[in-house]
Amino acid sequence: MSSHWTEPEGEKFALGTLAEQAHWKREYRRIVEGVRGRLPDVGDAGGTVGQPIPRNDALYKVRGRARYAANIEMEGMLHACFVRSEHPHARILGLDTSKAEKAPGVRAALTAADAGEELIGTLVADTPVLARDRVRYAGEAIAAIAADTPAQAAAAAQLVAVEYEPLPAILTPEEALAEGAVEIDPEGNVLIALHNERGDIEAGLAEADLVLENDYAMAQIEHCFLEPPAGIAFVDPDGVLTVMVCTQYPHYHHKQIARVLGRPMDKVRVVQTVVGGGFGGKMDNTVEIAVALLALKTERPVRMVYTREEVFTATTKRHPMKVKQRLGATRDGKFTALDAEYLLDGGAYRSYSITVSGRCVIHAGMPYMIPNLRVDLTTAFTNHVPCGAMRSFGIVKTAFALECQISEMAERLGLSPIEIRRRNGFVDGDTTATGQTLHDVGLLKTLDALEPIYRKRKAEIAAAPKVGSLRRGLGVACLGYGIGYSGVRNPSTARIRVDGEGTVTAYCGTPDIGTGSDMSLAQIASQAAGVSVNRVNVVSGDSTKTDDSGPTSASRTTYFSGNAALIAGRDFRRRFEAAVAGKLRAPADRVRLEADTVTVDNEAMSFKEACRLVADEAPGIVGYGKFDPDIEADILTLKGNPYPTYTFATHLVEIEIDEALGSLALARVWAAHDAGTIVNPIGSEGQIEGGVAQGLGQAVMEKVVRENGYVVNPHYRDYLLPGAKDVPLDIECIFVDNYDRTGPYGAKGVAEVSLIPIPAAMAAAVADASAVRPARLPMESEYLLRLIERRDGAKP
Missing domain, CATH: 3.90.1170.50 (Aldehyde oxidase/xanthine dehydrogenase, a/b hammerhead)
Structure with missing residues (x-):
């Protein structure tokens, strides 16, 4: 993996495009640093995992040299x-x-x-x-x-x-489930129905000092790649x-x-x-x-x-969804029960609706210890374009409903939004609603990281004079997210080999779809193999050259393929050391490949020299890695261990709402994540910043408008998206220190989860600023104005 970032033309191109918008100055600086710099020349000793290495394809793409399919x-x-x-x-x-x-x-x-x-x-x-x-x-x-x-x-x-x-066209799930409805699918109009329960829901609700009952609705969303x-x-x-x-x-x-x-x-x-x-689309x-x-x-x-x-x-879309939900808590803020009903529009064919539906039910109540829980989900066929996978697999919507209720519960009980979450948040040893025991849970660390920021900004906003119809507010939302596919084995494999000149090739089947995963896998593989990351070339996304390692989705690449690359790297190192030992007639335990250097007792040679030494054997020196964690869960009963590990986060947002116009702006974001070891901080920060932008769009403006079975806004001129000026300049990414014992060098994942808390946190911030509680997505200006008018109409 050689660096191409020394050409001044690349810097000139970046200046002419990215630097024109102040919003992108930080991203521009990253690219320029990559243009001017070099990849660190290190192996396992003080290795590359955790280093902010610029992506090797950055300049290649911004210069327009990438060959997309249409090219x-x-x-x-x-x-x-x-x-x-x-x-x-x-x-x-x-x-x-x-x-x-x-x-x-x-x-x-x-x-x-x-x-x-x-x-x-x-x-x-x-x-x-x-x-x-x-x-x-x-x-x-x-x-x-x-x-x-x-x-x-x-x-x-x-x-x-x-x-x-x-x-006759069936246009809503309610129509599809009505008695006598025209059948869309040979097996009927119920695409999937799921139920999960633990404890005694009625006893839990009776135990509560306060029970909130709310309805929520979320629109259909386009991926907008x-x-x-x-x-x-x-x-x-x-x-x-x-x-x-x-x-x-x-x-x-x-x-x-x-x-x-x-x-x-x-x-x-x-x-x-x-x-x-891609985003699942x-x-x-x-x-x-x-x-x-x-x-x-x-x-x-x-x-x-x-x-x-x-x-x-x-093309497939994010599912429209309706939620009816009851949440009970004692007066000291401990949750006693959650009773939820989810209704999803699956569209005309199944696509990934089964996966999305299962994940919604599995994650109901997460990331909180709720002793009594009942969840019923129905996804129905309709005569709309099929709905499928999209970033978060539907959890952004279930989280919206739960986190909105928790924020309201906190206010009603006189607790801070952080404190009520701390009192109920998962810790090591807690069990999920499927019965899985959790390990390496860093949720409370994310809350702790944000609490002083929340207190400080809360006081500053309260002390600041109000300006006209502008109001500021803060909102908090958490998440817990299972890594990988739900309840099914989804292994990853990797192979690592070297040629006689020292070029190392890592074959990983999971493709890089623009996330920078090839760079992260190169960092993991190089550190495990003991060679410089400069030497590692990752080959991915080719059915002939790589084994099936599963898709790039569900935040599984770093964890699953990273573990496979780690295993392959260590296997390669062992085999290479043995080959060198054979050539030198030395005991294998006296040969060590580390930091791009081979040492035998007190003698040392470069990795490239060692490759020439074993050149005749090099084609046969191949490291193999397969990661296939024990995942056992019944997708129908929803019991068992559906994921090998979970990632957690808390987001704190600050919004500004103009009560005269209903316009809502996202001013600042503090995103605290437990993603285990951060393999590449630049890549992880980019994922969070992109997720914030995507979450903002889904929170305030994005929706596919459908009339009589037709999409009536099928262009970007009609389907609203956030622009550069809408995304806040101030997005602070906080990675809490939490090592996952099952991840590659302790890593988990961050891509799917970064958008999930944003809509719920923004809704909570609107309530904090204006004393109205949005219950649907997107929170368009007209909708917010109606809520404000209703609030003012209720005043004496």
């Missing part, structure tokens, strides 16, 4: 697009592609007849590649066209004649069907393409291209099967790139 060009390449349903629910009575096939430049048309009988899907194969006899949402793919140019493909798609018989789904397929000279695609899980697509097309696994290869944002199916089929049919490379409108109307 890939090949000789003879065709361009494809889908023909999509015009109805949210309808039978397909006829489909005629003859006019389209005769259109200028068209080389092929694809329908369900070409796609075979196999269904596709992430957890359950329930979705046709192309709709055959019925469409279940507006935007579902019916046919595909390949032509010489994108414009020709799009024009020909308009010529495909589809005869529909419209069917900058790069739309895109991919290109071609058959290489060896007859291997190769699909290059922006994805979070290339091995999933590898297996599915082989299955659907009936090809041997070794005749299919999936390569992840540089990913321009690139774990599902988009272009992969279609471009593969068209490439085989035309015997030419075929590329497909979604339009922005397709992203909004045909």
Whole structure:
């Protein structure tokens, strides 16, 4: 992993783009430091884990040299697009592609007849590649066209004649669950129903001195990755069907393409291209099967790139959700009971709804010790675009409901929002609602880190004079989040090898989707192997070169793949030392590889010299690592140990609300995280800052607007997102000292969790500033104004 950050042109480019906005000055300084600096040349002694090493791909990307899927060009390449349903629910009575096939430049048309009988899907194969006899949402793919140019493909798609018989559309979960409702799925309209319970809920509520009962609602959210789904397929000279695609899980697509097309696994290869944002939205199916089929049919490379409108109307979303919840507590603030009902809109197909639903129920009540708990969840099919995985897997919404109630409970009981959380927060040895015993819990440390800040700012705000209709407030929210997939084994593997010149290659199947995970894995692998991080090149995201190590999701990369890299690094070191010992005829226990140096007794040689010494054996010196923690939980009964460990955080926010306009601004954030050992502070801070921005958007402005089964705001001009001026300059990241005994060098994860507390903390801050309690997301200006008007109307 060599540094490319010495070119003054990179600094000039950064100056011309990032430094123009004051908001990005801190990020600009990081890039410039990387441009001017070098990676530290250290191995295991005082190793690289914990050092703020700049990402090796930073300049490569800001200079525009990254090859995204839409940038890939090949000789003879065709361009494809889908023909999509015009109805949210309808039978397909006829489909005629003859006019389209005769259109200028068209080389092929694809329908369900070409796609075979196999269904596709992430957890359950329930979705046709192309709709055959019925469409279940507006935007579902019916046919595909390949032509010489994108414009020709799009024009020909308009010529495909589809005869529909419209069917009644089910647009809400309540409609789907009503008696006599039209069935969307052959198994009925209940996508999944889950129940979890511990203790005696009625006794717990009776024990409480105060019981709060509230309803909450959260809108559907789009992932809003900058790069739309895109991919290109071609058959290489060896007859291997190769699909290059922006994805979070290339091995999933590898297996599915082989299955659907009936090809041997070794005749299919999936390569992840540089990913321009994912957030869970690139774990599902988009272009992969279609471009593969068209490439085989035309015997030419075929590329497909979604339009922005397709992203909004045909890719998975965060689930809309409604919550009914009762929380009981004694007068001294100890929780006695939580009774919650969750209702989710799953859309037309299953996607990741089962996973999201399970995680919502498992995490109900987290991160607090609540002795009596009952949770019921129903996710229903509707005739909307399917909902799937998105950063936090739905926990941002369950946390919003719980943390809002806790903040109200604190006020009603005369406790500070930090104190009530401290009295109930998880500690080592506590058990979750699934019966799992917790270890290495740093939640109270995060509360302790923020308490003096909270007290100081609370006093300063109270002492400051009010300015017109502007009001300031503080809000607190916590979270606990299980690392990895829920209740199923999801192992990671790694391999490390070296060549005769000292270049170390680490093969890790979990892809880097822009998070900088390759850099973190290089740090872990280099420290474990005893070599300089400069030598380590990480290969990831290629189904041929790497083993299946699972997707980049659920905050699992650092923990799962990091552990695999740690094991592989140590195995490599042992094998390398043995090879050197054999060449020198020395006892293996007298040879030590450390800090890029090999020592034998008092003699030393550089790692590169040692590689030349064992050059003839180098291809066989391979370190192997597999991390497969014991995870046992029943997804239906929701009992057992669903995750190997948990990460925790508390966020304190300061907001400013204009009570005359209802406008809400996020002024400052203090984010205290227990993420175990921080492998790379720069990367972790970036994750938290990005999560804050994403949480802000979902808190105050983001929502997919749906009318009669159609998305009516399918562009960024209609779907509001935070801009640079909306994100606070002052985001303080605090990493508490907490070592996780099961993590690689004590590390856990931080990516998923960083957005979760923001909406709830902002809602609490609104209540602190204006004495109104928002109960829905997003907290738009009109909604806040109505709450303020209702408050003022209640005054005498």
